[in-house]
Amino acid sequence: MQKHVVNVSVNPRGSLETLSQREVHQLSEAGSGSTYSLFRQCALAILNTGAQIDNAKTILEAYEDFEVRIHQQDRGVRLELLNAPADAFVDGEMIASTREMLFSALRDIVYTESELGSPLIDLSSSPGITDYVFQLLRNARTLLPGVEPKMVVCWGGHSINSEEYKYSKKVGHELGLRSLDICTGCGPGVMKGPMKGATIAHAKQRIRGGRYLGLTEPGIIAAEAPNPIVNELVILPDIEKRLEAFVRVGHGIIIFPGGVGTAEEFLYLLGILLHPDNQGVPFPVILTGPKSAEAYLQQLHDFVGATLGADAQSRYQVIIDDPAQVAVQMAAGLRKVREFRRERNDAFHFNWLLKIEEGFQRPFDPTHENMASLQLTRAVPAHELAANLRRAFSGIVAGNVKDNGIRRIEEHGPYEIRGEAHIMQPLDELLQAFVAQHRMKLPGGSAYVPCYRVVS
Template sequence: MNDIATPALPTVDARIYPRGGLDVLSREEVARLRDASAGGMHELLRRCALAVLTTGSTSDDPRAARELYPDFDIQVQQQDRGVRLDLSNAPSMAFVDGQIIRGVAELLNAVVRDLIYTSVELAPEYADELNTSAGVSDAVFRLLRNARVLQPGDPNLVVCWGGHSINRDEYMYTKEVGYQLGLRGLDICTGCGPGAMKGPMKGATIAHAKQRHRRPRYIGITEPGIIAAESPNPIVNHLVIMPDIEKRLESFVRLGHGIIVFPGGVGTAEEILYLLGILLREQNEHLPFPLILTGPAGSAPYFERIDQFLRLTLGDAATQRYRIVVGDPPEVARQMADGIHRVRQYRIEQKDSFYFNWSLDVPLQFQQPFVPTHEAMAALDLHHGRKPHELAADLRRAFSGIVAGNVKEEGMRRVEEFGPYQIHGDPDMMQALDALLRAFVEQRRMKISGEYRPCYEIVA
């Protein structure tokens, strides 16, 4: 019996002429983007470009797009008139009647812009600067400024976190919250992918149209290890690719004026722990930062479990930094709008900018990139008796490692080669962590499709 061959997906060859900050590149910058050697940028450019050309994909497997389009390539050409991007065997879904969709072209431009700027900004000569907390924050500022998302004006940017794999009721709820935020003139920033990252933006588009909100911002912040697994959703109109997860997280908390957390999995838990770890520091004790955990009525048990885990690990003080609102989108939007008003008054009193939260103290342990090797995961200090922000930093790394094992190609490769990560800690903490992760698996919050195979083992 002969195997039935999978029909080839339609592809397009095209030439794209970037605009908006990419009219010219130096010869050295072009050479970096074309470098296909070990350590060169061409493969990274190819992966990120393919991700945006498959914008709207529902897969969360970083290898899926490359398997569907194995012959895709992108080349950067320098011309007298500027820069040209040559695409070969590109997904036809990014084109209409032979012309690339304008929004997709803008995202493709953002890929080239951010990758080349990062290669310069994080070059070896800046290594000493990146060993200090202030130096990392300055680098984050420059990366965001280069992406043109730092805009003076009244605070109105709400960061929305939540899972890429959520059920239909939860997705519709995120849309309704986004709608209520949009009616109040608030813009949206998410991790740019599907699920809870897409819903608030989709809801806000209708409200912004009703309110005649001019130039709405739908900012998506990602990083190279995530974008291949979570292609940008079609509503994102400002894409920013940060060099690593830590700078991505700092971008959220420096750029946003408040944060809403919808149901999610390990990535969402990582984000919550990151923010609470920072807010629990004495230096940030009096800094207003509205944080609301919300979902439909059916998600109440999810937030109860999250709340219990945070109380056990970080203490009751952590729970004072967030509110849980279930099943009431208008109330979520009202509380967020009120919270952002308090942020505005505080920034005026502190003479801090509206577009970048300089007053927030982010320690170096939250900024240094964590590479989730098996040795690093096993060495995490998950025990009681530590300062809450220090424990939060290591808990955040544990969840970050699981994210890598779930959806990042390098992490998946490590798990395939060496087996699941082992996570050690105090028995009660490990029991609570195991219960939380098991709940994520049972609720299908780990993967969009297919059976989930744990990339971790909990060891008390």
Template sequence: MSNDIVDAQVSPTGQFDILSKYEIHKLSDESRGPQYQVFRNCSLAVLNSGGYMDDGKELLETYADFDISVIPTERSVKLKVSNAPASAFVDGKMIRGIAEHLFAVLRDIIYVNSEITGDPRYNLVSAQGVTDAVFHILRNAGTFDRNRTPRLVVCWGGHSISAEEYDYTKKVGYEMALRHLDICTGCGPGAMKGPMKGATIGHAKQRDRHGQYLGITEPGIIAAEAPNPIVNQLVIMPDIEKRLEAFVRTGHGIVVFPGGAGTAEEILYLLGILLHQDNKDQPFPVIFTGPASAAEYFIRIDQFIASTLGEAARSKYKIIIDDPQEVARQMAAGIEKVREHRKETGDAYYFNWQLKVSTEFQRPFAPTHENMRSLALHKNQEPYLLAANLRRAFSGIVSGNVKDEGIRNVEKNGPYELCGDPAMMHSMDTLLESFIKQHRMKLPGKQYIPCYRISSD
């Protein structure tokens, strides 16, 4: 990768075209306030789109001299970048898609800080308060369309996948787009980019000019998973928990491709939500899929779910191997049931208000060594609560693998320790070892050093 750098000023896009004097000065002042470091780091990640790094710490160190500032103009603002990655520019001009994503960073980071955090309208310790905040962030980003019928498929999977698996994600995306389905992912490379890339061809064949390619990320992961260029709507949620809630509130079905610890975290979050008694009547199609070469991955995931959460959890998803058309057919049929249910109950097509998301899945989890060691990893609790704790365990592993703060934490204090029931710890160790052997913890060619240690109570 080239470490060439560029200085530039970028004109606004979208909602920043016309601003009041108050808005101009507020953006200028708050961009240099307490949220500056988050704003800077997310902006750098966006400018690194297409770069081959999955290590947030490495990116921040490589461009340690990068700086960004908001410059007031008569009617709006400009963004001034210094020592930015040259790959974001063509003939001295910033690529338009990257410029749009850069202003999305300004919109979301500053909006959340000034309009959500500390506002008494949002009680961020209550379930409803958090859901309201998620809704307003998404609405402010312009992701909702009242006239759009249910058609948004959330696709999860790893950023570090083989070429064969990547090609398979494109085929699934293509088949879904032929059935007029849209794509939402975590916005990065690999299984987050492939479905979108395939869908662009499917939408083009159907002359569907309104395809939605929604990318939802959060500050802790964006440096390791920079937004791919196909994303036409980028939203940066404040933390991983609100990001996950945004996925399940906006999506009408979920397809899971092969991945690693991050994908396991997403699966456990989703199953924990669906296992709650209040959601038993919610139609929500979930399909695990991959090429024949990825069958082992889903066997291991399925075994882990069976041994920890039981048959009730296994009933919430289907596994389809090496059949993109069948995946698309079943997802389209499942989403039709979602449409019928929303119509009957009067719920919005664009945001699932009826889904029960309890505070156990909303409360931000800080993966400190003490918090990781204290997780309740045993079966003496409701299955949805166990899923919440297992989700936190994998969230910590993701942090130690790719997030700047987590990597530094492990370098300073050693691996995280996970303790629990012997049988459960054995199942977790078996699953994680399979991820390592299948090279699903880091980009190919990089040696993986575990950031965790598993022991029994």
């Protein structure tokens, strides 16, 4: 890949308090190699915003000589960037959104690393993990008490065609006209489209302070750089805490066409909603896309029915090619959320009442052994099967785009996903459809080589 680089120094603008000497030492290459490497990887991805690359390994190898040096000054923190991507600058000045996200990454990584050893952090229990997610979001100033429910999470693929992208913009526009805010995974494709549509609608309604919240984690941000519309970026430590953050701060979720990453999120959500303790908790979910995506949406709907049953299918609506109706139904669902939380004195800004079992919160390490050992059988309760299917898709995401997963596949070959035939068959058919529809990788790259093998 052709590259142009620059050497610059950059200071935050009201987005980060000063760091202590210990925190600067943590982030220095000499102080903590792993912490420095993590921040360098996230910083490089942010500086590559707009690049059509979804392979972390490719980006890291293209900018092997990129360095970040963190300096503590009396006035605060200064970052020295060496051999940085030139596209992040205009006339020698870093683009404002890029600057904000760069220091958001620094904020989140410093906080995560410095708080992990705190006696106030309890990662041994489900309530403790939820509290940790709350603290991460509060530190990022994402939680706004008193604001009525209007944060709509939009999930969908980064590798989508232009018609699906335009449809996601239309839905975002309809949501924005109804004064709703947008939260996505902050990358390209469906993670950008609804935000772009909402910005226009917010401008039409003279809404200032519209929120475009992006939630990501280090393994994803390195492969899918944030889109520049994001005005609140939060980097969670791992995929499980990122997923919990979505359902804790979001008041409803719209799922657009996507690939394995979208299926992973969808299954995670269904697993939570299928838990007996969550039966009466209102949480509007809509599966939608343009007319051209109807077959895909039907296939995903059928997959849920074949593996998890009709009860799982009843937890969401399917709306085809009707952006206005999607927004109308979501707004109606949010009114039910508002009344429910008022009746139970639950916070608007964080969904404390939703039960999330510890199995959904523990990080899943997609080693070849762990992938082959997943219990994909109807002998386990539906919400647990959903969790295991989610882990299978999580491993495929890692093998597709995450640096560590790509290296594992290169070393040991494809993952093996094993289970009962009546689950493996619809799973294999769904994955083959993702490949045929180019939903595994960004278009224009090399032909997709599966990182998995389905075994009945």
